[in-house]
Amino acid sequence: MNDHSPLRVVMADDHPVVRAGLHALIDAQPNMTVVASFATAEEVLDSDLIADVILLDLRFGDGQLGGAADTAEIVKRGGPPVLILTTYDTDSDIVTAMEAGAIGYLLKDSATAELTAAIVDAAARKPALAPRVQQQLVRRALAGAVALSPRELEVLRRVAEGLSNEEVAQQLFVSRATVKTHLAHIFDKLQVDSRTAAVAAARKERLID
Amino acid sequence: MNDHSPLRVVMADDHPVVRAGLHALIDAQPNMTVVASFATAEEVLDSDLIADVILLDLRFGDGQLGGAADTAEIVKRGGPPVLILTTYDTDSDIVTAMEAGAIGYLLKDSATAELTAAIVDAAARKPALAPRVQQQLVRRALAGAVALSPRELEVLRRVAEGLSNEEVAQQLFVSRATVKTHLAHIFDKLQVDSRTAAVAAARKERLID
DNA sequence: CTAGCGCTCATCCTTTTGGCTGACCCGTTC
DNA sequence: GAACGGGTCAGCCAAAAGGATGAGCGCTAG
Numbered sequence: 001m002n003d004h005s006p007l008r009v010v011m012a013d014d015h016p017v018v019r020a021g022l023h024a025l026i027d028a029q030p031n032m033t034v035v036a037s038f039a040t041a042e043e044v045l046d047s048d049l050i051a052d053v054i055l056l057d058l059r060f061g062d063g064q065l066g067g068a069a070d071t072a073e074i075v076k077r078g079g080p081p082v083l084i085l086t087t088y089d090t091d092s093d094i095v096t097a098m099e100a101g102a103i104g105y106l107l108k109d110s111a112t113a114e115l116t117a118a119i120v121d122a123a124a125r126k127p128a129l130a131p132r133v134q135q136q137l138v139r140r141a142l143a144g145a146v147a148l149s150p151r152e153l154e155v156l157r158r159v160a161e162g163l164s165n166e167e168v169a170q171q172l173f174v175s176r177a178t179v180k181t182h183l184a185h186i187f188d189k190l191q192v193d194s195r196t197a198a199v200a201a202a203r204k205e206r207l208i209d
Numbered sequence: 210m211n212d213h214s215p216l217r218v219v220m221a222d223d224h225p226v227v228r229a230g231l232h233a234l235i236d237a238q239p240n241m242t243v244v245a246s247f248a249t250a251e252e253v254l255d256s257d258l259i260a261d262v263i264l265l266d267l268r269f270g271d272g273q274l275g276g277a278a279d280t281a282e283i284v285k286r287g288g289p290p291v292l293i294l295t296t297y298d299t300d301s302d303i304v305t306a307m308e309a310g311a312i313g314y315l316l317k318d319s320a321t322a323e324l325t326a327a328i329v330d331a332a333a334r335k336p337a338l339a340p341r342v343q344q345q346l347v348r349r350a351l352a353g354a355v356a357l358s359p360r361e362l363e364v365l366r367r368v369a370e371g372l373s374n375e376e377v378a379q380q381l382f383v384s385r386a387t388v389k390t391h392l393a394h395i396f397d398k399l400q401v402d403s404r405t406a407a408v409a410a411a412r413k414e415r416l417i418d
Numbered sequence: 419c420t421a422g423c424g425c426t427c428a429t430c431c432t433t434t435t436g437g438c439t440g441a442c443c444c445g446t447t448c
Numbered sequence: 449g450a451a452c453g454g455g456t457c458a459g460c461c462a463a464a465a466g467g468a469t470g471a472g473c474g475c476t477a478g
Contacts, residue, residue, distance in 0.1 A: 015318045017294075021230025061318060085226075087296065108224045115226070119423075149454060162406025165435070177457050182434075185454095194464085196405050197371025279432085297465075358424060374465070386427045394424095402466075 007032035007123050011055035012041045012067075013085070018108065020056065022085075025112050032119060040071035052123040058086040058097055068100040075101035081120040085115075089132055092204045103129030103149045148189060148207060155182040160199040203207055216241035220264035221250045221276075222294070227317070231264065231294075234321050241328060244418050250279035255411075260289045261332040267295040267306055277309040284310035292331040296320055299415045301362060313337030345415070357398060359415060364391040366417055371406045 009026055011034065013019050019037045026034050026150045036049050041056055054074060058067040081103035086093065089107055097105055104122045107130045113160060118128035126165045129137070148156065160167045164180045172179070187193055192200040218235055220243065222228050228246045235243050245258050250265055263283060267276040272281060280291045286403040290312035295302065303314055316339045327337035338346070357365065366406045367377045374388045381388070396402055411417045 015230075016321050017230040017234065017317055017319075017324070018226055019230070020233045020321070021226040021228070024229045024233040025226065108226050110225065112225050112229070145394060151455065160406060160409060162401060162403060162409035173456085175457055177459090178455075180436075181456075184438090187436080192371060192375060194371060195435080196368060196408060199405060199408070200369060200371035233446075268423055365424065383425085386429090387425070389466075393468095396466080404465075 006030070007051065007052045007119065008035045008048055009033065009053050009055055010036045010038075010044055010047075010051040010080075010121060012038040012044050012070075013055075013057040014039050014060045015057075018057075027118070029116055032116070041067050042193060043076050045070060045073055053119055054080050054082045055119070056082055056102075058084050058093060059088065067200075068096045071097065071100040071102050072096065081122045081125050085119060088206070089130075089136055093206060094133055094136060105133045106130045107132060148186060148202075152182050152186050152189075153208070155179055155204055156186055156198060159183070159195050160202070160208055215239070216261045216328065217244045217259065218242065218264055218328060219247075219253055219256075219258055219260040219289075220294075220326050221247040221253045222264075222266040223248050223269045224266075228265075234324065234330040235328070238325050241325070242312055250276050254279060256315060263289050263291045264294050264328070265291055265311075267293050267302060268297065274352075279361060280306065281312050290334050291339060292332045298339075300345065301415075301417055303342055303345065314342050315339045316341060321338045323353045325391060355412055357411075361391050361395050361398075362416070364388055365395055365407060365411055368392070369411070369417055376387055385416050 009032055011019065011022055013022070015040075015063050019039075023034050023037060026032050035175065036044075037130055038044055038047075040060060044054060044056070052132040056067045056071060060066045061194070065198065067084065067086070071084070074080070075084050082101065084097045084102045084108060085106045085108060086097075087108045094105055102207050103125060104118055104127055106118050106128070110118075118130070121128040121134060154172060155168055158171060164170070165176050165183070167181045169176045183195065186202075188196050189197050190205075199208070218241055220228065220231055221333070222231070225248075226247060228367060229380050232243050232246060233381075235241050245253075245256065247253055247256075249269060253263060253265070265276045269275045274291065276295070280293070281386060283289070283291050291310065292313040292315060293306045293311045294315045296317045297305075298316055306314055312334060312337055313327055315327050315337070317388060318329075319339055323339065327339070330337040364377055369378060372380070374385050374392070376386045378388045392404065392407070395407050395411075399407050399414075401407050
């Protein structure tokens with residue numbers, strides 16, 4: 001990459017409005033240009049385009065973190081650095097994206113200057129995190145990650161579906177007492193004291209759903 | 210309004226990228242133009258701009274439905290028709306917006322053609338609902354109208370946040386008994402028999418969140 | 419004006435949930 | 449082999465939630 005050829009950006013976002021916005025913002029910069037934009041991350045993978053940065057949404061239409069899997073695939077293939085641009089700043093979204101190998105994580109409410117600066121950084125493979133995201137990560141690091149065990153998650157998911165302890169016990173082939181114990185541990189870890197609060201907290205932390 | 214002067218659009222959205230996108234999309238149309246764009250709905254109220262349509266986000270930074278209050282205010286003042294453009298398609302968001310007097314409800318993942326068509330319709334004070342939103346409303350209407358009353362929704366939202374009956378009662382300035390009565394009615398309507406199940410059902414039916 | 423609905427509240431009773439304590443089994447780790 | 453964490457279970461007690469019923473108030477639609 002050299003200074004006189006513009007940065008080539010490829011993007012994928014399922015919102016036409018966002019694609020148009022990024023297109024306009026990026027092409028307005030003298031030192032970067034959009035070489036392609038897609039509605040899904042898969043199309044980026046299927047294309048053989050050469051880019052300096054890939055700008056990717058994290059959550060596509062179905063609400064799943066489809067962008068993460070594609071990020072991992074791009075990284076695995078030794079592709080260009082991937083910069084995530086998304087609406088949500090939940091811990092688990094951020095962590096999922098960074099674990100997948102994203103070079104940066106931006107929020108859609110970022111100022112345009114932040115955005116273009118991040119693209120430049122990302123192209124040079126310098127980490128580019130939005131200020132709010134950085135704060136988030138610091139807070140998380142200080143607070144210590146809340147990790148539920150696999151079994152606890154199975155219990156909590158069923159509780160979130162509205163099942164009673166009795167019903168959860170039946171579904172998991174254990175006793176009521178066991179479900180209650182798991183739940184007690186869950187309450188402890190999430191610092192709550194009721195099943196509904198646990199579900200709310202877990203949802204907030206994106207531990208479930 | 211006549212055919213040879215372009216439609217004047219004013220917009221408010223807290224995402225710079227979205228503003229740029231809408232700007233690009235609308236100005237690319239021969240028959241419409243953006244006369245102003247703001248980061249908050251309040252700025253629209255404070256300005257004395259003349260517009261044929263106001264394009265408004267529903268949820269601003271704080272996650273609250275700030276756009277609804279401003280929609281109501283614009284309608285009250287006899288201002289131009291308000292077209293909501295948002296990310297979320299939950300029943301409660303849709304209903305809140307329409308109750309506030311919005312002429313239409315669009316989703317940010319709409320195709321550009323849908324969007325421009327809706328703007329034209331809205332300017333002519335013709336209701337303009339995104340296809341998905343229409344489906345949603347039809348489904349609701351056919352599905353036996355599981356319509357919770359405003360108060361019931363307020364209760365259920367707080368329950369979904371993990372509050373106890375006591376806490377909900379305090380927040381709403383009513384007695385525990387009242388909260389329990391509302392909850393009983395909610396259980397009845399949603400055909401469930403516990404708060405967690407009610408939250409799960411309501412979420413599934415997109416009554417909340 | 420009466421019927422209906424939404425909102426409010428109360429009482430009594432049953433079931434569920436949550437808090438606490440202690441225990442056993444089984445892997446992994448030190 | 450001891451310590452540890454995850455998973456399993458039990459019993460007891462207190463608190464919260466849920467079911468049933470009745471009742472008053474205000475508004476609106478027929």
